[in-house]
Every structure is written in C-alpha cells, then in structure tokens.
Amino acid sequence: MDGICNRLLNVKGMVVEDACIVDSPLRPVSVLEVRVRPRRGMLRCSRCGRRRHGYDRGGGVRRWRHQDFGCWRVGLVAALPRVDRPRCGVTVASVPWAEPGSRSTRDFEAECAWLMTVANRKTVGGFLHIAWRTAGDVARR
Known part of the structure; x- marks a missing residue:
C-alpha cells in the first residue's frame, strides 16, 4: 500500500503511515487525510536543500x-x-511535495x-473548491 500511495500522491522519499477520512464541523465536507513522515536520512534544510541531521521533532x-x-x-x-544548519539556522525540514512555506502541494499548485x-472564475472555484482570490495566490507560487 505504501508504494501505491507514494505514486498516487507523488510523495516519493516519504513513508505513508495512515490514511483516514476525517469529518469535522469546521469543514463543509469530509477530507481524506494521509499521514506521512520522512524516511530516515532524508532530512534536508528547507532554505538551502542540503542534507542535515534532525535538530528536534x-x-x-x-x-x-x-x-x-x-x-x-x-x-x-x-x-x-x-534541522540545524550553521548558515541557515534552525528551520523546518523540507518536503518533496511542497515549496517551503506553502500550504498546498506542488501538484495542487500546478x-x-x-x-x-483555461477556465473562468466559476469553473476554477467549483472544480478546486477554493475562492478565485485564493486560486490566484496559489498559482503565483
């Protein structure tokens, strides 16, 4: 299952730990949440991309x-x-599926x-389930 999820979600280099459907009163619809973690030795600085050992959790x-x-x-x-790097300081480890600081995956942004x-505002908002302004912010990344 781990290999299939890695390919479907494009999260190579990570381990898929769990997948579950989450219902929340704060969201209008249920969400499929996929929990992932980095493989050992794969930590990289999100600023410079160099491999580093973990600093803390x-x-x-x-x-x-x-x-x-x-x-x-x-x-x-x-x-x-x-991770801790002398030049960059203590930063969150990078992830292969998203840019540093982004709240969306590269696949979603693309x-x-x-x-x-190729589509108008109503189609974009309806297909992605986000507001046009949010879509513009995501696309600018």
Whole structure:
C-alpha cells in the first residue's frame, strides 16, 4: 500500500503511515487525510536543500492541500522535524511535495495555475473548491 500511495500522491522519499477520512464541523465536507513522515536520512534544510541531521521533532503537525481524488478532498499531514544548519539556522525540514512555506502541494499548485489559464472564475472555484482570490495566490507560487 505504501508504494501505491507514494505514486498516487507523488510523495516519493516519504513513508505513508495512515490514511483516514476525517469529518469535522469546521469543514463543509469530509477530507481524506494521509499521514506521512520522512524516511530516515532524508532530512534536508528547507532554505538551502542540503542534507542535515534532525535538530528536534518540530513544532507540531503541518497540513497541505492536495489534488482531489474524485469527490474526496485530500490533505497531506506530517509532523516535520527541524534541522540545524550553521548558515541557515534552525528551520523546518523540507518536503518533496511542497515549496517551503506553502500550504498546498506542488501538484495542487500546478493544477490550479493550469486551470486558471483555461477556465473562468466559476469553473476554477467549483472544480478546486477554493475562492478565485485564493486560486490566484496559489498559482503565483
């Protein structure tokens, strides 16, 4: 299952720990949450990209919006450690599926940017389930 999830979600270099459907009163629909973690020895500084040993376990869980699977919205969830590099300082380890500081995966950002070039506002918002302004912010990344 780990290999299939890695390929479907494009999270190479990570271990898929769990996948579950989460219902929340704060969200209008259920979300398929996929919990992932970095493989050992794969930690990299999110500023310079160099391999580093872990500094600590980080400041909690981070979430990224991913492309939908059919009618399911998908979110990646990871508790990322931090790394320490003399030049960069203590930073969150990078992830292969998202840019540093982004709340969306690269795949979602690419889909959003493409859709904005071929569709109108209503279609973009309806297909991605986000506001046009949010789509513009995502596409600019």
